[in-house]
Structure formats: structure tokens, C-alpha cells
Amino acid sequence: MIAHSLVSLFLTGIYLLVVAYLIKGWAALRRPKTDGAPLNTRVTILIAARNEEELIHKTIEDILAQDYPRHLVEVIIVDDHSTDRTAEIISSYASQGITLMQLKEDKPLNSYKKKAIAEAIARSKGDLMVATDADCRMGKSWLSTIVSYYETHQPVMISSPVTYFEERSLFELLQTLEFSYLIGIGAAFIGNGRASTCNGANLAYRKDVFYEVGGFKGIDDLASGDDELLLQKVAVKYPNRIGFLKNSEAVVYTHAKHTLQEFLQQRRRWASKSTRYKDKWIVALAVAIWLFNVSLLVNAGLSFYNIFFFKLFLVQFLLKYIFEVAFLLPITSFFKRVNLVGLLIILIPIHIVYFVYVGLIGNTRKYSWKGRTVN
Numbered sequence: 624m625i626a627h628s629l630v631s632l633f634l635t636g637i638y639l640l641v642v643a644y645l646i647k648g649w650a651a652l653r654r655p656k657t658d659g660a661p662l663n664t665r666v667t668i669l670i671a672a673r674n675e676e677e678l679i680h681k682t683i684e685d686i687l688a689q690d691y692p693r694h695l696v697e698v699i700i701v702d703d704h705s706t707d708r709t710a711e712i713i714s715s716y717a718s719q720g721i722t723l724m725q726l727k728e729d730k731p732l733n734s735y736k737k738k739a740i741a742e743a744i745a746r747s748k749g750d751l752m753v754a755t756d757a758d759c760r761m762g763k764s765w766l767s768t769i770v771s772y773y774e775t776h777q778p779v780m781i782s783s784p785v786t787y788f789e790e791r792s793l794f795e796l797l798q799t800l801e802f803s804y805l806i807g808i809g810a811a812f813i814g815n816g817r818a819s820t821c822n823g824a825n826l827a828y829r830k831d832v833f834y835e836v837g838g839f840k841g842i843d844d845l846a847s848g849d850d851e852l853l854l855q856k857v858a859v860k861y862p863n864r865i866g867f868l869k870n871s872e873a874v875v876y877t878h879a880k881h882t883l884q885e886f887l888q889q890r891r892r893w894a895s896k897s898t899r900y901k902d903k904w905i906v907a908l909a910v911a912i913w914l915f916n917v918s919l920l921v922n923a924g925l926s927f928y929n930i931f932f933f934k935l936f937l938v939q940f941l942l943k944y945i946f947e948v949a950f951l952l953p954i955t956s957f958f959k960r961v962n963l964v965g966l967l968i969i970l971i972p973i974h975i976v977y978f979v980y981v982g983l984i985g986n987t988r989k990y991s992w993k994g995r996t997v998n
Contacts, residue, residue: 628935631922634915635939641908642946648811649953652869657771664770666696667749667830671739672757673703676712679757683716691766693720697748700757701726701739709757737839737849744833752833754849756824760788760876768872769827778866780828780857782809782821786958787879797970798879798886800951800963807954812905813867818858819905823850825875828857836860847892855900871957890981913982916975919943923975944971 668686672679679700686698701724702710713723724746726739744752751773753766769781784806787799809820836859842852858865880886900906919939926933948964955961 624931631918631935631939634911634918635942637911638915639942639946641912642950644815645808645811646950648814649807649950651814652810652867654869655772655776657775660774662691662767662770662774664695664751664774665749666691666751666753666766666770667747668696668698669740669743669752669754670700670757671703671736672700672705672709672713674705674707674709675757676708679709680712682757682759683713683721685761687719688763689766690763691770696766698722699724699743699747701743703735703739734839734843734845737843740849741838744830747830750830751827752830753827754823755875756877758877759824762872764872765875768870769868772866772868772870773827776866779832779861779864780854781826781866781868782813782854783825783827783868783873783875784810785822785824785875785877788876790879795879795881796963797966797973799960800966800970801974802879803954803958803960803963804951807950810867810869813865816863818854818865819902820851821854824877825873826850832857832861855902869957874958887981891984894981913978916978919975920979940971944968947971
């Protein structure tokens with residue numbers, strides 16, 4: 624019992640140190656200052672789309688409404704074998720400067736999205752690639768905010784904030800809170816000078832740097848990872864030139880998953896790339912956090928047999944709650960959704976179970992993505 628307690632408290636201590644490190648990293652990020660000079664970077668906006676007929680017109684309209692100089696922007700949308708009206712909708716904007724490419728890949732791949740992005744980059748004329756997704760929304764100053772940061776601070780890669788919106792249920796609100804935590808983790812690591820994670824719905828990088836690190840070579844056998852694994856390749860070459868754009872005008876908005884099945888498939892996909900992280904220190908931390916959640920689950924189960932384990936679980940739970948509130952308050956405040964922190968007391972028990980579950984199956988089972996089954 625003593626040994627069990629020591630292990631549980633040791634894992635708790637590691638987790639709390641990690642969260643404290645994240646709190647420090649987020650606080651280290653400041654709203655970037657710009658010099659106000661005219662913007663002159665040639666930009667290519669990249670989108671890989673598959674069966675997005677429902678929302679892609681809204682994404683395109685938001686891009687066309689950007690306040691960035693139109694002569695410096697090209698938009699390339701790659702249709703990845705859509706079976707709906709996605710390509711037709713994209714084509715209807717050709718007269719407004721939207722370029723449609725159609726992926727012509729006959730042999731089966733695990734990495735259709737990476738193939739689509741790589742082909743778009745090969746065709747692009749811009750110096751700065753700005754990637755987003757076909758179901759995203761953004762304000763009119765999104766692009767100019769990114770480029771202004773790029774020209775002022777000269778990073779080679781920029782991770783920018785993403786959040787969910789237009790939630791329709793408690794389940795989706797809980798996802799928004801958890802997703803804010805994930806975005807905060809990526810931002811905080813960059814704030815601490817150690818890039819680890821980002822989100823491909825709002826990611827910019829120099830075209831020459833993409834080719835300098837070999838593009839997606841070496842990671843093109845995975846369906847996911849066009850964002851995080853590319854970031855980690857860039858971080859090896861340019862560890863101090865990756866920025867997180869902590870500016871509300873740079874936020875991209877997307878939607879939470881409507882069903883539990885869709886949510887779990889998404890998280891399996893995200894978990895599948897974790898074994899390919901180049902920074903093994905981050906992998907070790909992820910394993911320690913997973914073990915901490917296992918210990919919470921074990922102690923919760925043993926609580927039915929011995930009050931001692933209930934007290935141990937309660938200490939772990941309360942410490943986890945306090946530290947996570949401290950981390951999430953400034954992040955949700957940045958997204959103007961601070962009221963979501965009130966849902967943390969509901970999210971934590973659910974998250975413990977799901978985190979352990981996804982950690983077990985994320986790298987061992989196939990999953991569905993955009994109507995395909997991939998490894």
C-alpha cells in the first residue's frame with residue numbers, strides 16, 4: 624500500500640510539474656508587436672479538401688474577404704477524390720482567383736492529405752505557405768495578422784490559434800474546453816522555446832524551409848502528421864525560429880465532432896502520430912501523463928474496497944483540478960470563452976477514462992478518416 628501510494632504521488636508530482644511548465648510557457652507568450660509597415664510577402668493559402676460541400680463555400684468566402692493585398696495572395700485548394708460537389712463548388716470561384724487542383728493518385732496511400740499539400744506547394748508561387756482546412760472560418764484580418772507577425776519577427780514557421788465554435792450540445796462544449804487545453808499545450812511549449820505540437824488548420828511556414836527539411840519525406844506513411852510532425856522536423860533545423868501567434872485576430876474557428884464515434888476516430892488519428900515524435904523527451908512526458916491518468920483510474924476503482932484509496936484519489940483529483948483551472952483560465956480568456964472552465968469538473972472524470980482508452984488503442988488499431996480506413 625505504501626509503495627502504491629508513493630508511485631501514485633510521484634506520478635501526480637510529475638503531472639503537476641508539467642502543468643506548471645505549461646502555465647509558465649503560456650504566460651511567456653506576449654501579443655506580438657508589429658511595425659505597421661506595408662505588407663509585401665507573397666502568400667499561398669493551401670487547403671486539402673475531401674467531401675466538404677457543406678461548408679467549403681463559407682471558408683472560401685472568408686478567404687476572399689481578407690484585407691490582405693489581393694495581388695500578393697494565391698489560393699490553391701486540392702480536391703482529394705471527393706464524391707460530392709466539393710470540386711464543383713471550388714470551380715465556381717475560379718473567376719475570383721481560387722485555383723482548383725484535383726489529386727490524381729490511383730495507388731492506395733495512407734497520406735492523401737500530405738500528398739495533396741505537397742503537390743499544391745510544388746505548384747505554388749508564394750514564399751509563405753499558409754495552411755488551413757476546408758471547414759474553417761476566419762476574420763478578415765486573419766491573413767494580414769499572420770503576415771505582419773512573419774515580416775516583423777521573421778520566424779520560419781508560425782503556429783496560430785484554433786478553437787471550436789457554434790456548439791450545439793454539452794458534448795461539443797466539453798470538446799471545446801479540451802481542445803483549448805490542447806492548443807494551449809502547443810502554444811506553451813513554443814513559449815518555453817521547445818516546439819512540440821500545433822494544428823494544421825492554422826499553420827504557416829516558409830516554402831524554402833519546407834523543402835530544406837525534406838517536406839513530408841519520412842512521415843508520408845502516416846495519414847496524420849502534416850502539422851505536428853512537420854513542425855518537429857523544422858524544430859530540429861530551426862529550434863528558435865518557430866512562433867506562436869497569440870493574437871485574437873489570427874484565430875481560426877472550426878467545429879467539434881457531433882458524435883462520440885467521430886470524436887474517438889479523430890483522437891485515434893491524432894494519437895497515431897505520437898510514436899513518430901522526434902523529441903523523445905516529449906514522448907516520455909506523454910507516457911508519464913498517461914500513467915498518471917491510469918493511477919487515477921486505478922485508485923478510483925480501489926476506492927470501492929478501501930477508504931484509503933478514495934482519499935488518495937481525492938488528493939490527486941483536487942490537485943489536478945486546481946492546476947488545470949490555473950492553466951485554462953488565461954487560455955479560455957484569450958478565446959473569450961472563460962465560462963467554459965466551469966465545465967472542467969465534468970470533463971476531468973470523462974477525460975481520465977478517454978485518455979487512457981485512446982492511449983491504449985491509438986497506435987494499435989485502424990481508424991476511419993474521410994470515408995477511408997487507414998493505419
